[in-house]
Amino acid sequence: MNPWIAIGALAVMGVGIPLGMMAVSAILRPSVPEQGKSAIYESGEIPTGTTRIRFNIQYYMVALLFVIFDIETVLIFPWTVIYRSALESGVGLGKVLFPMLLFIGILTMPLVWAWRNGAVEWVKSPRATSRKVEGES
Amino acid sequence: MSGVDLASVLLQQNGSGNATGNATNATAGNATNATAGNATNATAGNATNATAGNATNATAAGPTSETPLPDLISGLLGLDGFGIWGDAVAALLGAFLIANVMLTMTAVAGPWAKRKITAAFTDRIAVNRIGPFGLLIIVADAVRLLSKELIVPEGADRPAWDLAPIILPFSALLGFAVIPMGSGIQLADPETGLVFAFAAASIASLGLVMAGYASNNKYSMLGGLRSIAQNLAYEIPLVVTAASVVIFTGTLRMSEIVAVQSQPLIEAGALTIPSWFAFVNPFAFVLFLVANMAEIGRNPFDIPEAPTEIVAGYQTEYSSVYFVLFYLGEFIHIFLGGALMAVLFLGGAAPPVPALGFIPGFVWFVIKIWAFFLFTQWCRSAVPRVRIDQLIEIGWKGMLELAFANLVLTAIIVGVII
Numbered sequence: 001m002n003p004w005i006a007i008g009a010l011a012v013m014g015v016g017i018p019l020g021m022m023a024v025s026a027i028l029r030p031s032v033p034e035q036g037k038s039a040i041y042e043s044g045e046i047p048t049g050t051t052r053i054r055f056n057i058q059y060y061m062v063a064l065l066f067v068i069f070d071i072e073t074v075l076i077f078p079w080t081v082i083y084r085s086a087l088e089s090g091v092g093l094g095k096v097l098f099p100m101l102l103f104i105g106i107l108t109m110p111l112v113w114a115w116r117n118g119a120v121e122w123v124k125s126p127r128a129t130s131r132k133v134e135g136e137s
Numbered sequence: 138m139s140g141v142d143l144a145s146v147l148l149q150q151n152g153s154g155n156a157t158g159n160a161t162n163a164t165a166g167n168a169t170n171a172t173a174g175n176a177t178n179a180t181a182g183n184a185t186n187a188t189a190g191n192a193t194n195a196t197a198a199g200p201t202s203e204t205p206l207p208d209l210i211s212g213l214l215g216l217d218g219f220g221i222w223g224d225a226v227a228a229l230l231g232a233f234l235i236a237n238v239m240l241t242m243t244a245v246a247g248p249w250a251k252r253k254i255t256a257a258f259t260d261r262i263a264v265n266r267i268g269p270f271g272l273l274i275i276v277a278d279a280v281r282l283l284s285k286e287l288i289v290p291e292g293a294d295r296p297a298w299d300l301a302p303i304i305l306p307f308s309a310l311l312g313f314a315v316i317p318m319g320s321g322i323q324l325a326d327p328e329t330g331l332v333f334a335f336a337a338a339s340i341a342s343l344g345l346v347m348a349g350y351a352s353n354n355k356y357s358m359l360g361g362l363r364s365i366a367q368n369l370a371y372e373i374p375l376v377v378t379a380a381s382v383v384i385f386t387g388t389l390r391m392s393e394i395v396a397v398q399s400q401p402l403i404e405a406g407a408l409t410i411p412s413w414f415a416f417v418n419p420f421a422f423v424l425f426l427v428a429n430m431a432e433i434g435r436n437p438f439d440i441p442e443a444p445t446e447i448v449a450g451y452q453t454e455y456s457s458v459y460f461v462l463f464y465l466g467e468f469i470h471i472f473l474g475g476a477l478m479a480v481l482f483l484g485g486a487a488p489p490v491p492a493l494g495f496i497p498g499f500v501w502f503v504i505k506i507w508a509f510f511l512f513t514q515w516c517r518s519a520v521p522r523v524r525i526d527q528l529i530e531i532g533w534k535g536m537l538e539l540a541f542a543n544l545v546l547t548a549i550i551v552g553v554i555i
Contacts, residue, residue, distance in 0.1 A: 001211075001224045003203040003325035007333070009228035010314040010324055013236040014307035018462050021283070025458035028284040040290045040354045041453055051292075051353045059362050062529060066369040069537070073376045076544070077332060080383040083548060087555045097552050104541060111537070120533035122526030 061119045065111070072107050076100070205323045206231040231324050235313055238322075242503075243468040246510055248278040254511065258518035279461075287457040294351035301351065302459040304344030305466030311337040312473045317391050319486020319498025330391035331383065331481075335376055338432070338473055341466065342368040345441060348463070349451040360450025363525060364434065364441035370532030371431035371438075374540035378425045381540075381547040382414050382481050395485030409490060415482040421543050422482045428536060431528075433474045434467070435513040437520040440528055475509030476502075 040047050079100050086096050114120060202208045211217055211227035219226075249264065249272060256263030264271035289298070314337070315330040317323040327333060342365055349361015383389060386397045402412035415422040431438035442450040452463045479485060483505050486498030523531065 001202075001204040001207055001228070003327040005221075005224055006204045006207050006228040006231060006325035007311070007314040007327070009207075009225065009232035010235060011307070011311055012229065013232045014310040015303060017236060017240070017310070018303040018306055021462065022458050025283040025287070025461075028280075029457055030284075030286050032286060037288055038291050040292070040352075041448065042355065043448070051355055051358055053355065053358070055358075055362060058529070059366050062366055062369055062533070065533070066373070069373045073373060073380070076377065076380050077383070077389070080380045081387060081389060083384050084387040084551060084555065087552060093552045097548055100548070101545065104545060108541070111533075115534065120529060122529055 058122055061114075065114055065119060068107065068110055072104075075103070203326050204228070204231075205317075205321050205326065206234070207324065209321060210234075228324075232314075235318075235322070235324050236310060238318075239310060239313060239469050239472060240465075242472060242506075243465055244275050244279070246472075247464055247468050248275050250510070251514060254514040255518060258515070282461045283458055285457040285460075287459065288454075290353055290454040292353040293454070294353065297347045297351035299459075301344045301348035302455065302462035302466075304347065305341055306462055306469055307466075308337055308340035308344065309466050309469035309473050311340070313469075313476065315391050316473075316476045316480060317395055317485055318476075319500075319502040322499055323392065326390060326392050329389050331379060331389040331394065334391075334473070334477060335379070338470070338477075339368065339372060341470060344466070345451050348455070352451070352454040354454045356447040356449070356453045357451050359447050360441050360443075360453070363443075363447075364451060366525070367431055367434065367438060367441060367528060367532075370529055371428045371536065374424060374532070374536040375428035375432050377540040377544050378421050378428060379477075379481060381418065381421050381544045384544075384547050384551055385414065385417065391480055391485075395480060395487065398484040399487055411484055411487065411489065413482060413484040413487075418543075418547065421547070424536065424539055424543060425478065425482065428540070429474045429478060430513065430516065431532070433470045433513075435471065436517040437523050438528060439517075439522060440525055443522060445522075471510055471513055472506050475506035478509055479505040 040051075042048070083096060087093065207224070207227040207230070210230050211223060214227070214230075216223035216227050252263040252274075253271075264274045267273040267277055289295075312334045314324045315327065315334050317326070345364040345368075346361045349357045349359075349364065352358075382394070386394045388394065388397075398411060398413050400412050401409045402416055403410045410416055430436075434441050440446070442452070447453075452460065455463060479502060486502040488494050488496060488498075488501050
């Protein structure tokens with residue numbers, strides 16, 4: 001049997017079980033709409049402003065860095081699979097190991113660059129930093 | 138990880154028939170043959186080569202079937218003669234069984250075991266009124282939560298808000314398709330099992346981001362952002378550490394990864410230590426454990442939820458059955474993390490010493506994933522949460538470098554030994 005039939009069957013179950021639970025709940029639960037009930041939660045205060053706020057640029061920097069390393073891991077996997085059998089069939093260590101070391105080495109450079117430029121350093125707002133200094137002094 | 142997933146699916150479709158056909162009767166000499174047969178697809182040919190090479194190493198030779206559990210079911214019910222529809226029915230029955238095993242474990246873990254464990258750590262008693270040891274609280278909680286009113290927040294992004302609670306349990310459950318649970322309970326055993334499990338598990342972050350964005354709540358938004366930052370930072374160390382295990386095994390097929398670990402590592406008199414990768418490479422084990430805790434968002438890395446900082450993170454606005462689904466998804470995800478730990482580092486469903494082999498493999502598997510669950514709950518009671526800036530720095534400045542150092546060192550050591 002093709003294993004992907006079995007995996008597809010579990011995917012069907014994975015969607016079917018949540019939908020089934022939703023159906024059961026739809027039968028059981030009450031619906032008493034009231035004004036104020038559906039207001040978004042903001043610790044009991046009346047919600048102010050919009051949710052689509054400007055947020056820390058850091059999340060974007062980290063995501064960019066992730067793209068590089070995600071592709072790197074995809075390319076490393078085929079190498080790890082053949083590595084041992086290639087060595088056992090008598091291919092030299094330099095020929096199997098060295099290119100991958102070079103590859104990892106090259107891809108470590110962006111990390112060093114990003115580190116030096118503060119991409120993995122959590123950005124602190126200047127206002128919060130100055131207040132903290134004032135508080136401490 | 139979506140790249141891995143897509144590539145693996147394509148690989149499987151192109152090469153599976155050919156590759157497995159060669160694997161069953163291949164000696165090392167056949168490897169060139171296999172590569173020639175799969176000329177369009179070099180990796181598939183290489184995987185065959187690895188399989189053949191390893192069959193000689195491992196005590197249990199390659200898999201007899203790629204879908205052990207559905208084949209067993211179809212044999213029992215006599216569905217063999219019905220072609221693809223018989224296969225589909227057997228696969229659905231197998232999937233139903235696996236899903237229910239996981240639902241049962243989650244039901245025990247979520248409303249009952251979690252409370253009991255936390256209570257034991259904080260010197261309390263916890264649930265003890267309904268049923269023996271308070272076990273019927275599971276039924277009471279299920280009925281209570283399912284019959285709550287569903288409150289839709291104002292301005293919710295509707296299709297996304299409803300889809301997010303489906304995606305989370307879906308992704309965690311899908312990962313279990315390739316996990317060998319011992320005693321022949323394994324739904325599918327494709328050639329790309331390991332990367333498939335990672336690919337399926339990482340769909341969960343999509344669900345978290347959808348929940349965070351669509352709720353129209355500032356706490357949810359922050360929780361969603363935090364969860365994506367955390368998953369990005371720890372995905373790479375997790376996968377690269379797993380790759381260092383693949384260097385030893387030479388295959389991504391789950392049943393073979395387990396089979397390689399069944400050989401004895403050290404034999405000292407009556408005591409036999411199996412070559413579980415937790416013993417072969419303890420450093421990788423610890424790295425994987427930490428990255429795994431972050432990936433599934435448990436303490437000390439539970440900042441996407443962080444109840445004392447952002448209320449409940451991405452699930453702040455979810456009530457009723459949607460809350461149950463999030464809870465369910467998170468717990469299945471913990472068990473999936475435990476299952477990956479067990480398969481990669483703890484010998485899958487094998488007993489720790491051969492003398493205990495009379496206990497079925499499935500029992501050992503359950504013990505191992507529950508041990509991981511207990512560990513997460515222990516950390517919940519004992520380890521303080523890291524801050525978001527600390528989390529990013531631990532991930533990018535510590536774990537990533539250590540993971541690559543581990544990979545390179547493993548490759549060098551394996552290369553020098555062979």
